[in-house]
Amino acid sequence: MKLSKIRTIVAAAVFCVLAVGLIAGINMGTLSGFGFDSFSALCPLGAITTMLATKTLVPRAVFSIIIMALLVFLFGRAFCGWICPVPVLGKLRAFFRSPKKRRELEQAKRDEALDIAKFELGCGGKGGCESCSACKQQRTKLDSRHYVLGGALLSTAIFGFPVFCLVCPIGLTFATVLVFWRLFANADMTVAVVLIPLMLIIELVFLRKWCTRFCPMAGLMNLMGRFSRTFKPVIDDAKCLETSKGTACSRCAMVCEADINLRHPDYGERTLADCTRCNACVDACPANAITMPVVAKRGQDVKLAPNER
Amino acid sequence: MSEEKKEGAQAAAPQDVGAAADAAPAQPAAKKAKEPMSVSRRSLLIGVGGTAALLGLGALRYAGHVPLNRPPGGQDEAHLVSACIRCEKCYEACPRHVIKPAKIEDGLLGMRSPQLDFSADYCDFCAEENGGVPLCVASCPTEALQLPAGADAHNTIIGLAEIDRKTCLAFRDTGCHFCFDACRDAGYDAIQLDGNGYSPRPYVIEDKCVGCGACESVCVSLQQGSIVVGATERAIVVRPASSL
Numbered sequence: 001m002k003l004s005k006i007r008t009i010v011a012a013a014v015f016c017v018l019a020v021g022l023i024a025g026i027n028m029g030t031l032s033g034f035g036f037d038s039f040s041a042l043c044p045l046g047a048i049t050t051m052l053a054t055k056t057l058v059p060r061a062v063f064s065i066i067i068m069a070l071l072v073f074l075f076g077r078a079f080c081g082w083i084c085p086v087p088v089l090g091k092l093r094a095f096f097r098s099p100k101k102r103r104e105l106e107q108a109k110r111d112e113a114l115d116i117a118k119f120e121l122g123c124g125g126k127g128g129c130e131s132c133s134a135c136k137q138q139r140t141k142l143d144s145r146h147y148v149l150g151g152a153l154l155s156t157a158i159f160g161f162p163v164f165c166l167v168c169p170i171g172l173t174f175a176t177v178l179v180f181w182r183l184f185a186n187a188d189m190t191v192a193v194v195l196i197p198l199m200l201i202i203e204l205v206f207l208r209k210w211c212t213r214f215c216p217m218a219g220l221m222n223l224m225g226r227f228s229r230t231f232k233p234v235i236d237d238a239k240c241l242e243t244s245k246g247t248a249c250s251r252c253a254m255v256c257e258a259d260i261n262l263r264h265p266d267y268g269e270r271t272l273a274d275c276t277r278c279n280a281c282v283d284a285c286p287a288n289a290i291t292m293p294v295v296a297k298r299g300q301d302v303k304l305a306p307n308e309r
Numbered sequence: 310m311s312e313e314k315k316e317g318a319q320a321a322a323p324q325d326v327g328a329a330a331d332a333a334p335a336q337p338a339a340k341k342a343k344e345p346m347s348v349s350r351r352s353l354l355i356g357v358g359g360t361a362a363l364l365g366l367g368a369l370r371y372a373g374h375v376p377l378n379r380p381p382g383g384q385d386e387a388h389l390v391s392a393c394i395r396c397e398k399c400y401e402a403c404p405r406h407v408i409k410p411a412k413i414e415d416g417l418l419g420m421r422s423p424q425l426d427f428s429a430d431y432c433d434f435c436a437e438e439n440g441g442v443p444l445c446v447a448s449c450p451t452e453a454l455q456l457p458a459g460a461d462a463h464n465t466i467i468g469l470a471e472i473d474r475k476t477c478l479a480f481r482d483t484g485c486h487f488c489f490d491a492c493r494d495a496g497y498d499a500i501q502l503d504g505n506g507y508s509p510r511p512y513v514i515e516d517k518c519v520g521c522g523a524c525e526s527v528c529v530s531l532q533q534g535s536i537v538v539g540a541t542e543r544a545i546v547v548r549p550a551s552s553l
Contacts, residue, residue, distance in 0.1 A: 025401045032396035033450040040450035046394035050451040053391040060450050147356025151363045159367035160387075165394045166366055166420065174397060175421055178410060186428075190412040192420065213355055 003279040007082055008091060015085040019177040023185075030174040031083070032165075043170070044068040045152070045217050049162035052153060072224040075231060080211060080218060081257065081276030085173045086204070087211060093204055110254050116267045117248035143270070145212075145219030152216050164216060172200045212259045212270060226273040233262055233272075233281050234296045239289035252281035252290060262290070374416020376552035378425040378468050378520065380408050381434055381443040382454035386551050392453035395421040399445035399454060404438045405430040407522065408445060423454070425467065427522030427547060433495065434462035463497075468520030468547040470499070470513045476530050477544035482508040488524035488545050495523040511545075520547045 014031075021028045033040040040060055047061035071079070080087065094102060152164040165171055175196050182188040207214050235252075237243040242250070242263055253261040253268065258276050261268030282290045370390070380399060383389040399408050400423070411424040423445070425432060434443045441461060446454045456465065470488075478485040489511050492500040499517035502509035530544035 022397060022401060025403075025406065027398075027401045027448065029398045029401065029450075030396060032394060033398050035450070038447050040396075040398065040448070042450045043394065043396070046396065046451070050392050050394050050453070054388065054452075056452075058392075058450075058452050060452075064450075144352035144355035144359075147352065148359035148363070151356065151360025154360065155363040155367035158364070159370040161367070161370060161391050161418075162394045163363050163367045166369075166417075171395055171421075175395070175410070178397060178400070182409065186409075188409070190414060192410075192413045195413055213351075214359065 003283055007278055008088055010082050011085060011088045014083050015088065015173070019174065022174060022177060023181045031085075031170050032168075032174070040064070041067055043168075043217070045149075045168075045220055046162060046165055048220075049152065049156045049164065052156050053160045053162055068221075069224050072221045073228050073230075075277055076225045076228045077218060077221045077258070077274055077276040078278075079221070079276075081278035084170060084211075086169050086215075087257070089169075089173065089200070089204055090210070113250040113253040113261065114248055116253070116261065116264050117242060117250040120264050120267075121242060121246055121248055143213075143219070143222075145215055145222065148214055149216035149219040167199060167203070168217075169200055169203050169210065169215075170217070172196055172203075176200060209259070212274075218274070222270075222273050225275070228273075228275075230295055231277050231292050232275055232296060233290050233292050235262060236289045236291070239287045240285075241287050241289075244287075249286065251284040251286060255280040255284040369418040372416065372418055374411070374419035376549035377411055377415060377419060377422075378427075378522070378547055378549045379551075380423050380425055380445045380454055381432065381462075381465055381467070382446040382449070382456040382460075383423060384465065384467070384550060385455075388455070389422065389453050390418065392451045393422050394451055394453075396450060397421075398448050398450060399423045402444040402448040404435060404444060405432070407432055425522060425547075427525040429526060431491075431495065431522035431526045432462075432467065433521060433523075434465075436462065462521070463519065466519050466550045467522075468549045468552075469515060470518050470520065470524050470545055471548050472511060472513060473542075473544045473546075476540045477511070478530055479508055479510050482506075484508045485529065486511060487527040487529060491523040491527040495521055497521065497523075500524060520550060522547050 018028070018030050018034075020026075022030060027036065029035050029040055032043045032046055035041050042061055042064035044065050047058070047064045051058055051061050097105075155163040175192075179190065179192045179196055183190075183193050203210055203214075211218050233252075235243075240249075240263070241247045250261070250263055252263055256262065256268070257278055257280060258274045259269035260272060260274060262272075262281050265271060277292065279292065282292060376386075379386070379389060380403070395410075397410070400406075400410065402408075407425050407427060407430050408423050409426040410421045411419040413420045415424075432443075434441050438444060439447065443454075443456070446456055449455070472488075474480045484507060486502060486509065489500045489502055492498060497517055497519065499514050499519075500511050501514060502511055524545045525543055525547050528543040528545045531540060531542070
């Protein structure tokens with residue numbers, strides 16, 4: 001089975017187990033605060049905002065932030081690729097698109113990646129062309145998610161409560177489970193039965209590419225992911241069709257769900273700091289040139305994008 | 310700009326790489342067409358839009374919400390609102406399932422924050438389950454539910470029971486005294502009967518009532534038929550401490 005399928009199943013299974021646990025009262029928390037009894041691994045954004053709002057240090061929150069930072073250092077944004085329910089909902093959303101629209105979107109992504117590959121090969125560079133000044137695209141150190149993150153922290157600091165938690169799609173996913181369960185089990189009818197799923201739908205449908213462009217959690221993880229050196233995808237230039245044969249391929253860029261262009265990092269919307277270790281590029285590479293070693297050997301490291309240096 | 314990009318794509322279209330190589334250096338514009346400008350403009354738009362939306366959402370703080378019966382340790386309303394991240398752990402932790410998410414109808418700010426619901430059971434600070442230390446407080450990861458030192462089930466005021474004489478069955482001479490029994494069993498003796506006749510009427514001793522909800526959880530006024538048409542709550546309900 002393809003790993004992308006396994007990933008979806010893993011995330012869906014995690015969601016189902018937590019949702020059943022939430023209903024049954026197994027007391028293991030949700031993704032906002034996973035853990036048993038008095039131990040909880042808090043959502044790092046929740047941990048930061050709750051401490052910012054109350055202006056106190058909460059031991060469990062500090063502890064959670066450290067754990068999460070370590071996990072991101074080791075596995076990058078693997079949470080996004082393997083556990084978070086939002087990309088699964090995104091797949092559901094894609095399921096409801098018309099086949100024509102789906103094909104169009106895929107085709108557009110393919111064409112864009114191919115254009116870039118052809119252009120870069122034309123430049124004569126090995127995946128990049130330092131000689132040509134036009135190619136030095138200035139990539140800013142911060143992207144839109146960091147601005148949303150900043151807005152969330154600013155609002156929390158001003159108004160003194162974790163503002164983003166009200167609209168967090170991860171929290172809303174579990175809130176939907178709870179509100180529906182209460183509707184059927186306790187006949188507890190409330191506007192939230194409509195409003196909570198509605199907010200979720202608005203975020204996923206109208207704020208296109210939520211994870212790449214909006215999610216402040218992803219932005220937060222990106223800040224730590226920049227320092228990660230483990231389990232990153234690496235291209236073997238001797239095998240890669242583009243470097244060994246000069247054929248425009250860029251399948252890795254086409255399949256990347258984090259909008260990274262592994263072969264031509266300068267052109268991706270995001271950099272390897274956002275890699276979710278999803279393995280899609282490894283699976284897609286027709287020459288089996290991509291691997292995800294524990295630590296990339298020297299000289300084997302993929303070319304870093306300017307903001308990672 | 311997208312048109313420019315398309316042109317670039319068509320120019321590079323002659324499929325073999327050699328042709329692309331010839332075409333490419335001639336058009337550094339194609340690189341510029343990779344829209345560094347529009348990307349940063351979009352980032353800015355999303356950033357400004359997102360921040361504005363979140364600031365607007367933050368202003369809900371001033372809108373507030375109606376007073377709610379909070380679980381143990383949530384009596385400092387301002388602290389609870391500041392610290393709660395709506396992680397839903399306390400709902401799960403409560404062995405008696407009396408904690409439920411607050412409704413949107415009671416105010417957007419309080420939405421999904423913990424509220425006590427005494428329709429089926431009441432709160433005894435987990436006397437049996439955890440020796441008097443409420444499990445919701447123990448499991449709250451952000452310390453939004455936090456009991457001051459020495460606080461227990463007898464000195465923490467969650468709310469105050471209030472009897473509606475229009476719907477109370479005892480005031481209709483039925484002899485009902487479920488609430489009196491429940492309060493005695495819970496160990497508070499905050500409900501007394503006035504001792505008159507065959508149907509003594511209950512009344513609440515305010516100094517003794519802590520708002521545990523035992524009385525409300527056993528009140529049968531709503532189940533026992535439509536005594537008063539249009540009654541939406543039980544004849545004895547706990548009013549939140551913050552509304553008193």
